[in-house]
Amino acid sequence: MYKFLTGPMFWLSLCICLIGMIVRFVLYFKGLSWQLDRVAYKAYPVQGFKGAMNSILKWLIPFGTYGWRKQPFMTVIFFGFHTGAILVPLFLPAHNLFLKEKIGISLITLNPVFADILTWSVIVSAFFLILRRISLPEVRILTTAYDYFILLLSMAPFITGLIARYEIGSYSFWLTAHILCGEALLIAIPFTKRSHIVLFFASRAQLGMDYAIKRGGMKGKGMAW
Amino acid sequence: MPEGKYCNKKPIETEEELKELLGDTGGKKYYEEMKALDVDSELLWKTIGNTLKSRTKTWLEICAHCGMCADSCFLYLINDRDPKQVPAYKIQSTLGEIVKRKGKVDNEFMHMVMETAWAKCTCCNRCGMYCPHGIDMGVMFGYLRGLCYQQGFVPWELKIGAGMHRIYRAQMDVTNEEFVETFKWMVEEYEEDYPGLEVSVDKEGADILYTVNAREVKHYPEDLAEAAILFHLAGENWTVPSSGWEQTSLSMFAGDWAACKMQVESVYSAMERLKPKRMVGTECGHAHRATVIEGPYWAGRSNGKPPVESIHYVEWLAEALREGKLKVDPAKRIKKKVTLQDSCNYIRNNGLKEITREIMSYIVEPGYFIEMTPNKEHNFCCGGGGGFNGIGIFRPQRNKALITKRDQLINSGAELVISPCHNCWDAIRDLEDEYKIGIKWSFLKPLLVSMVEIPEHLKPKE
Numbered sequence: 223m224y225k226f227l228t229g230p231m232f233w234l235s236l237c238i239c240l241i242g243m244i245v246r247f248v249l250y251f252k253g254l255s256w257q258l259d260r261v262a263y264k265a266y267p268v269q270g271f272k273g274a275m276n277s278i279l280k281w282l283i284p285f286g287t288y289g290w291r292k293q294p295f296m297t298v299i300f301f302g303f304h305t306g307a308i309l310v311p312l313f314l315p316a317h318n319l320f321l322k323e324k325i326g327i328s329l330i331t332l333n334p335v336f337a338d339i340l341t342w343s344v345i346v347s348a349f350f351l352i353l354r355r356i357s358l359p360e361v362r363i364l365t366t367a368y369d370y371f372i373l374l375l376s377m378a379p380f381i382t383g384l385i386a387r388y389e390i391g392s393y394s395f396w397l398t399a400h401i402l403c404g405e406a407l408l409i410a411i412p413f414t415k416r417s418h419i420v421l422f423f424a425s426r427a428q429l430g431m432d433y434a435i436k437r438g439g440m441k442g443k444g445m446a447w
Numbered sequence: 448m449p450e451g452k453y454c455n456k457k458p459i460e461t462e463e464e465l466k467e468l469l470g471d472t473g474g475k476k477y478y479e480e481m482k483a484l485d486v487d488s489e490l491l492w493k494t495i496g497n498t499l500k501s502r503t504k505t506w507l508e509i510c511a512h513c514g515m516c517a518d519s520c521f522l523y524l525i526n527d528r529d530p531k532q533v534p535a536y537k538i539q540s541t542l543g544e545i546v547k548r549k550g551k552v553d554n555e556f557m558h559m560v561m562e563t564a565w566a567k568c569t570c571c572n573r574c575g576m577y578c579p580h581g582i583d584m585g586v587m588f589g590y591l592r593g594l595c596y597q598q599g600f601v602p603w604e605l606k607i608g609a610g611m612h613r614i615y616r617a618q619m620d621v622t623n624e625e626f627v628e629t630f631k632w633m634v635e636e637y638e639e640d641y642p643g644l645e646v647s648v649d650k651e652g653a654d655i656l657y658t659v660n661a662r663e664v665k666h667y668p669e670d671l672a673e674a675a676i677l678f679h680l681a682g683e684n685w686t687v688p689s690s691g692w693e694q695t696s697l698s699m700f701a702g703d704w705a706a707c708k709m710q711v712e713s714v715y716s717a718m719e720r721l722k723p724k725r726m727v728g729t730e731c732g733h734a735h736r737a738t739v740i741e742g743p744y745w746a747g748r749s750n751g752k753p754p755v756e757s758i759h760y761v762e763w764l765a766e767a768l769r770e771g772k773l774k775v776d777p778a779k780r781i782k783k784k785v786t787l788q789d790s791c792n793y794i795r796n797n798g799l800k801e802i803t804r805e806i807m808s809y810i811v812e813p814g815y816f817i818e819m820t821p822n823k824e825h826n827f828c829c830g831g832g833g834g835f836n837g838i839g840i841f842r843p844q845r846n847k848a849l850i851t852k853r854d855q856l857i858n859s860g861a862e863l864v865i866s867p868c869h870n871c872w873d874a875i876r877d878l879e880d881e882y883k884i885g886i887k888w889s890f891l892k893p894l895l896v897s898m899v900e901i902p903e904h905l906k907p908k909e
Contacts, residue, residue: 249815253501260744262751280581288825289577293515300579360523361514362538363530369512370639418509422580428502429581436740436751445798446824447576 224394227401232324235405250424259432260305265268266435273434273445274427277396280447281426285445296354302347306340307376311404313337337388341380371416378403451480456487456599458703459610465620468610473839474603474802487555488653494597499546503590506582507543510535517538517582519577521851522567534574534584536661537563542591557799561600564591566841568850569833570792575812576824584638588833592702601701602838608697609706616713617661626692627806629664633672633771642907649721650686655763656723656755658694658714660731660869661789673892674729677764681772685727691717694728695869696737700834704745711742718754724780730890732792732868733832741799757854759793761867764891765802768809773905780812781842786819786861788852788875789826798826803867810894819855827851829866849878856886863887 256262263270280286290297311317312339318328332340352373355365382403386396408414433445450456452467454477459465471477492852494723516534517523523532532537541560545552552560568588575583594609596609611618617626632809634646645651655678663670678685691713698706728735739757743750767773785809800823807816819826830849836839852874856864866872866888875888 250501250505255500256749256751257744258498258500259502260741261749262744262749265750281581289519289579292470292518292577296513296515319834321524332725352705355512359530360513360517360528360533361512363533363536364510364512364514366512405796415509415511418580421505421509425502425505426581427585429575432583438793442801443797443798445576 223228224398224401225316227398227405228320228324231405232401234410239411244419246355246417246421247424250421254428259374259428261428261432263431263435264442268417269339269434269439270431273432273439275429276431276445277433277447278423278426289447295350299347299354301314303342303351306344306380309339310337310344310380338420342388344380345377348373368415375407375410375414376401376416379407448486449485450599451477453477454480454484454599456484456597458706459606460615462614465607465614467609468607471603477603477606478840481558481600482554484550484554486550486554486598488550488552491545491552491594491598491601494590494594495546495550498590498593502515503587504579506587507539507546509580510539510582511580512539513579515660516574516578516582519574519734521571521573521830522569522848525848525851530565535578536566536581537567538587538591541616542587543596544595548862551837557595557600560591560843561595564588564595565834565838566601566844569828569831569835570789571828571832572795573791573825573827576795589702590698591699592700593704594702596767601703602615602834602837602840604837605697605701605834608834608837609701609703612693612696612698612703612706612710616690617659617674618695618697619665621661621664621693623690626659626661626664626782627689628666630671630675630687634675637672637676641676641679641901641905643905644675646675647686649689651721652723653684653686653721655683655685655726656718656721656726657729658692658726658734659687659718659729660695661693662695662869663729664810670729670890670892673896674690676896677767677773677892677899679902680905681767681773683767683850684859686721686723688714688717688721691715691720694734694738695731696733696742697834697837699733699737699741699853704829707741708745711738712746714738714742715746715754718757723755724825726753727753727763728757728759730760730869730892732870735870736792736796740792752838759797759799761793761799761803761806761891764895765805769805773895774900775809775895775898776900780810781863781894781898782815784817784859784861785811785815785863785865786817786856786859787822788829788864788866788868788871789823790866790871791826791828791832792868792870794826795824806891807865810891810898817859817861819859827855829868829874830878831866831870832870836870836873836877846877846881849874849881853878853882853884857884861886863889865889865891867891 270293284297284301285291313329313332315331320329355361381399382396386400433439453471454488519535540562570585571588572583578751608618632645634644637645696707696710743752830852835845864886866875879886
């Protein structure tokens with residue numbers, strides 16, 4: 223099982239994830255229509271690019287936008303969740319040992335203590351994200367079973383990973399479960415709401431171009447996100 | 448009953464049809480017939496297939512259901528934080544649901560969609576600024592209105608409004624002759640006070656082609672005179688077109704895209720015919736949105752621009768004051784607490800926040816100008832945007848919506864609010880009528896006419 227998961231299944235899930243993300247990203251931009259969207263994307267590439275970058279970067283900074291500042295609690299748990307969810311899978315020392323063995327390269331690695339903190343931050347933030355869904359009427363009304371499924375799917379590799387890391391119960395069982403959950407998550411990315419990993423950038427870029435090209439970006443100081 | 452006599456899927460195409468629908472006071476029979484109107488699911492689904500592409504599809508799909516848009520929506524806030532007023536919920540439960548059901552929705556559902564699209568969203572686009580994914584629900588509601596219009600589920604006044612554009616190329620039954628006559632008549636009225644005041648019609652190659660809102664012709668002709676006076680005092684070489692003078696588009700509020708195209712093309716053809724250096728539009732928000740921001744796309748102009756450079760009245764005015772073409776008498780500057788209404792259609796959606804404040808710096812005595820909170824591109828809708836002002840059956844919802852602006856005005860402590868937008872102007876008039884807070888409201892033109900210096904050579908001879 224372990225061999226299969228770290229062998230063919232690893233390659234398969236990684237390929238599905240990467241190719242899937244590229245396909246979604248490319249299809250998004252290919253599907254934009256200047257006439258239907260009413261944005262002259264191609265006529266103003268420079269302004270459009272600047273607007274897109276501005277729209278993306280501002281939202282990547284905690285408290286960097288009016289939207290984030292308006293909701294400080296959400297901002298903290300949002301970044302608490304996403305920072306760990308991005309950094310830990312990519313830069314955990316153990317993951318990079320595995321990568322080195324598989325493909326002969328490894329990325330920079332996180333300090334193990336810091337990696338622990340980030341992982342806990344993912345789990346605690348996710349807990350609050352769930353609590354928020356249950357307790358706030360304006361979020362509850364939007365929430366569907368699918369939203370919980372996606373959240374749990376995203377948390378599963380972190381929970382199993384932590385259990386394995388603290389060696390609670392059978393290490394090999396939890397390690398296998400961790401790899402399985404991680405790969406399930408990779409495969410799910412292109413086909414579910416997890417596609418926002420790339421479509422966040424695409425969608426933000428689109429609105430940025432819209433404002434930069436059509437809705438006043440060429441007049442005055444531009445948009446205050 | 449599939450199609451009614453008054454309420455049906457067919458756009459208004461003749462003057463008789465328009466008059467007949469107008470004769471149905473308050474849309475009584477119209478709405479009665481709507482209760483039995485069939486939904487053409489096949490057409491609905493086909494239209495969605497052809498028009499709901501990458502951007503909107505992705506918006507519907509990746510919405511994280513985080514609810515961060517809730518607080519951005521003034522209708523959510525003013526309706527006691529009713530979760531059903533959360534923008535994401537409003538669009539997911541209407542457009543999202545239609546897509547999910549592949550267009551197979553019934554009459555009752557479409558009634559709910561109509562109310563949501565016109566009474567729970569003014570297409571102010573504020574939510575789009577607060578969504579981490581950049582999902583602009585106002586844009587989606589605009590799209591949804593188009594689907595509703597196609598199916599015949601559109602408020603009576605807006606079906607008429609779109610019909611007016613189709614028949615008269617104006618939002619009201621104002622003919623080209625009436626427009627020209629009214630303008631000339633109003634100018635004559637002021638000739639004695641302003642010697643040499645005139646309006647030239649269809650002058651080719653003028654510096655400015657001036658376009659208006661048909662309401663000014665029908666109900667507020669003073670506005671035309673004021674525009675003429677200010678151009679005259681500024682020494683502008685300006686003209687009005689005998690056709691293609693109407694800048695507004697109720698068809699945009701109705702979601703009648705074919706009528707939007709017809710309307711805006713009438714203005715563009717005036718530009719092409721008269722070849723002015725620039726077009727200046729009147730103090731109206733949605734008119735600017737329709738003719739300058741969205742219009743080029745309806746007309747299929749791939750550079751997203753009208754045939755000649757087109758600017759809002761505030762842009763011309765700021766320039767005239769900046770360059771000294773118009774000089775404000777310092778003694779006549781506004782010396783009472785005054786605030787400014789930021790129109791969604793050209794502040795949030797056309798970046799003119801600094802220009803309007805520049806005007807304030809010329810016309811308000813320092814220390815008297817107060818910002819509303821929030822303001823500029825983050826300002827709230829006046830409460831009557833997107834056609835909300837004019838829809839009879841949704842009047843109670845509209846009146847409630849006005850409370851947001853009422854409270855913003857009260858909290859500002861201003862005595863006067865300057866509102867260079869017809870829709871906002873109406874909403875503020877109505878909120879004063881409804882809630883009596885003692886606020887005064889004004890367009891810029893009458894204020895300017897009362898405070899600009901008249902150059903010696905333009906003064907009347909004693």
